[in-house]
Amino acid sequence: MTPNRQRRLLTTALLLGGAAAMTGCATTPGNSTATRTGVIALIDKVNGHWQRTNAPTEWSFWNVAAYHTGNMAAYRLTGNEAWRRYSEAWAEHNRWMGAKSLDRARWQLTYGETDEHVLFGDWQICFQTYADLYRLAPEPRKIARAREVMEYQMSTSRKDYWWWADGLYMVMPVMTKLYAITGNRLYLDKLYEYFDHANGIMYDGQEGLYYRDAKYVYPAHRSVNGRKDFWSRGNGWVFAALAKVLDELPADDPHRAAYVTTFQRMAVALKAAQQPQGYWTRSLVDPAHAPGPETSGTAFFTYGLLWGINHGLLDRATYLPAARRGWDYLANVAVQPDGRVGYVQPIGDRAIPGQVVDQNSTAHFGVGAFLLAAVEMARLLERP
Numbered sequence: 001m002t003p004n005r006q007r008r009l010l011t012t013a014l015l016l017g018g019a020a021a022m023t024g025c026a027t028t029p030g031n032s033t034a035t036r037t038g039v040i041a042l043i044d045k046v047n048g049h050w051q052r053t054n055a056p057t058e059w060s061f062w063n064v065a066a067y068h069t070g071n072m073a074a075y076r077l078t079g080n081e082a083w084r085r086y087s088e089a090w091a092e093h094n095r096w097m098g099a100k101s102l103d104r105a106r107w108q109l110t111y112g113e114t115d116e117h118v119l120f121g122d123w124q125i126c127f128q129t130y131a132d133l134y135r136l137a138p139e140p141r142k143i144a145r146a147r148e149v150m151e152y153q154m155s156t157s158r159k160d161y162w163w164w165a166d167g168l169y170m171v172m173p174v175m176t177k178l179y180a181i182t183g184n185r186l187y188l189d190k191l192y193e194y195f196d197h198a199n200g201i202m203y204d205g206q207e208g209l210y211y212r213d214a215k216y217v218y219p220a221h222r223s224v225n226g227r228k229d230f231w232s233r234g235n236g237w238v239f240a241a242l243a244k245v246l247d248e249l250p251a252d253d254p255h256r257a258a259y260v261t262t263f264q265r266m267a268v269a270l271k272a273a274q275q276p277q278g279y280w281t282r283s284l285v286d287p288a289h290a291p292g293p294e295t296s297g298t299a300f301f302t303y304g305l306l307w308g309i310n311h312g313l314l315d316r317a318t319y320l321p322a323a324r325r326g327w328d329y330l331a332n333v334a335v336q337p338d339g340r341v342g343y344v345q346p347i348g349d350r351a352i353p354g355q356v357v358d359q360n361s362t363a364h365f366g367v368g369a370f371l372l373a374a375v376e377m378a379r380l381l382e383r384p
Contacts, residue, residue, distance in 0.1 A: 036381035049339030060094040062122035067364035068129040070371030098123035121167035131177035162198040164213040169237035173244040192255040208269035223286035236300025243307040278329030282351035290351040295343040299369035302326030306376035
């Protein structure tokens with residue numbers, strides 16, 4: 001299918017309220033979610049499908065751990081104990097640890113998938129779920145490794161731990177959660193220090209968006225049409241991170257206004273970049289760079305917009321239409337008849353021209369992002 005034909009079919013599908021207009025994206029009445037009950041039914045369909053087809057005995061690296069952040073949000077909304085037990089089984093399988101090296105002299109913060117990369121944020125996102133499970137049933141062992149790693153990290157003079165956009169989602173909420181548990185103010189001080197350093201590397205204040213990392217900063221890197229290349233999922237990680245941080249950050253935190261300002265500026269840019277069909281393309285300001293729908297970025301943006309509306313940080317009249325368009329895409333196109341979440345760009349670090357992303361493209365983190373958005377949609381529908 002050509003990109004132009006794909007876009008035409010997707011437009012028709014959404015205009016028809018999710019009718020079966022795209023091959024492989026036929027929707028069912030259960031996906032038409034205009035009520036809280038309908039949204040919760042869709043959450044159950046999606047999460048039930050995922051847990052039936054994926055065992056919890058997987059590693060604690062970011063791609064799997066990101067799913068569990070969504071699963072825990074779904075549990076908090078519904079109280080479904082099977083979902084809590086699924087995340088607890090995963091935590092037990094990983095011994096409540098990320099990367100498992102015990103030799104601090106060997107701990108590394110660069111990219112790596114081995115047990116020595118303890119200080120690399122992709123191995124720290126699991127601590128979010130461990131902290132959530134601890135708060136449900138406090139046992140020191142659940143957060144012992146999280147505290148050991150993060151408190152060692154904070155004892156160093158380095159502030160360059162978050163050098164890629166994804167890292168903000170991986171670790172920023174860890175620090176607010178551990179602050180809430182321990183009361184240790186250093187978690188919040190270091191949170192802002194690391195965030196401020198990351199902004200100096202990746203944030204484009206003129207556009208209100210983030211480059212994925214220093215390699216992609218304009219003009220050294222450009223989209224195929226010579227424009228700034230802001231990766232959708234990378235910005236999704238940041239936007240969602242800010243929502244999660246603000247959700248738990250004390251109201252009197254001296255840096256709260258800085259997080260709010262960044263969050264609101266991103267919302268302006270993201271609203272402008274949304275496609276009429278409700279999704280966001282993989283390269284935000286150059287849709288032609290990698291055209292077509294992409295679910296992970298769209299889900300994180302929809303989550304952030306809905307969270308901002310629900311918490312009074314984004315004007316409802318201004319942003320609700322964009323949030324609803326995003327949700328309509330997620331519910332009526334991304335979710336497949338069997339509950340699989342499709343159109344998720346595979347693991348990577350950029351928008352790739354020509355990469356195939358279709359109804360069969362799914363991943364842990366895409367499901368987690370969908371669950372976050374769905375939970376906030378259900379909360380929106382709790383009130384008039």
